[in-house]
Amino acid sequence: MSDRETVLFANIAFYTAFATRDVKAMEHLWADGDVVCIHPGWPPLQGREAVLASWRSILANPNAPNISCRGAIANVHGTTAVVTCMEMIASQGEGTQVLAATNVFIKPPGTKEWRMIHHHAGPAHIDPEKIEEEESQPMN
């Protein structure tokens, strides 16, 4: 498998950990050291400790929204990859909101596994139905 394919798998693993509230998988996915996370509307959180504390809090919240990822595209630059995708956020009684997300991964030296170093998600003014329609088109 190409780097592009394996980093898209890592990106799916991130959203699966989010959707299934899997704290251990989320902890494994994030790299050690200088990582940053910008949740929608939040100021940037710096460092693994602060970032994982925020995820533990989000994943433990019974009112956390359902999330799924659409239209992921990966650009690989050596041992770093930037994945861009749309997040579909479904909150009870509030319909579906679309966010644009940037997820940056690295392959640490001596390893073959992509780990997340940066996540940034924020609102995108896109009709969720348009994205679902595009996803249902056959791939070229």
Add this chain to the structure above:
Amino acid sequence: MSDRETVLFANIAFYTAFATRDVKAMEHLWADGDVVCIHPGWPPLQGREAVLASWRSILANPNAPNISCRGAIANVHGTTAVVTCMEMIASQGEGTQVLAATNVFIKPPGTKEWRMIHHHAGPAHIDPEKIEEEESQPMN
């Protein structure tokens, strides 16, 4: 100078090009190839052509807001660096809005210059006065 310092200079060059409406500097700053730009609320723009077309449009707009960068932090991972910062957006009659931004740079093989491969900016719920106060504190 360290990589951390030089990439922070590249980040300043990006905001200077934005603030001074310098199209040529903006074109030089963006890398060739697989680049992505997510303007606030926009869907992701893929590829140098689409990204630079958006910047030409923004920089030519006489109503484009004034922008400045605060609190930039760079995390360097080999020849890739992720800069996180706050953008202060001052629109006439609308006061100052704060955005959180992710700027990813690479040092292409055989070069010593950081070029931008990814920009993502979105609203952050932060009081602009708080940021200005923090900036006026002496650095540790």
